[in-house]
Amino acid sequence: MNRDEKQQFVAEMREVFEGAEGVVITQYKGLTVAEITALRAQMRDSGAGFKVTKNRLTRLALEGTKFAGLADYFTGPTAIGYSADPASVAKVASEFAKSNDKLVLVAGAIGEQVLDEQGIKALAELPSLDELRAKLVGMIQTPAQRIATLTSKPAGQIAQVLKAYADKGEAA
Numbered sequence: 001m002n003r004d005e006k007q008q009f010v011a012e013m014r015e016v017f018e019g020a021e022g023v024v025i026t027q028y029k030g031l032t033v034a035e036i037t038a039l040r041a042q043m044r045d046s047g048a049g050f051k052v053t054k055n056r057l058t059r060l061a062l063e064g065t066k067f068a069g070l071a072d073y074f075t076g077p078t079a080i081g082y083s084a085d086p087a088s089v090a091k092v093a094s095e096f097a098k099s100n101d102k103l104v105l106v107a108g109a110i111g112e113q114v115l116d117e118q119g120i121k122a123l124a125e126l127p128s129l130d131e132l133r134a135k136l137v138g139m140i141q142t143p144a145q146r147i148a149t150l151t152s153k154p155a156g157q158i159a160q161v162l163k164a165y166a167d168k169g170e171a172a
Helices: 003-019 033-045 055-062 068-073 086-099 117-124 129-171
Strands: 022-027 049-052 078-083 104-110 113-115
Touching: 003 049, 003 055, 003 078, 022 068, 022 086, 033 049, 033 078, 033 086, 055 068, 055 078, 068 104, 078 086, 086 104, 086 117, 104 117, 113 117
Parallel strands: none
Antiparallel strands: 022 078, 022 104, 049 078, 104 113
């Protein structure tokens, strides 16, 4: 890479770090291009990204960002997963690492909080933002449905009583 390409790479990586809420660092030694492509597709499907890094340049890009604590973990053949939803990137990376021994989870971070491999796996077990939103909407809708049911029942009962009186009046 020439100097301009290096500066462009550092600027791109800085944008990635500034736009992400969660980052997972992996080592991919031994993965084929097809396997990395499959991992990228899985990351993309979950709203995350996956990028092979240049360690020295990535450490430069980390300076001054909330993920600066990750700089020491960039050794060897590294790649990062990143996303606005920390649980989704951890989930995809963790699932892929379970099925493929060549991908090793090294470290990660949520904001300034640095996580080890166990922390990433624990984060992967949490529901994603979309799952949490769906549960919240369900919890909000359930009481509303109950209120609608309760308020409609008395009105129905009053209508039945009035109908009974009307029928009784007609019969007399």
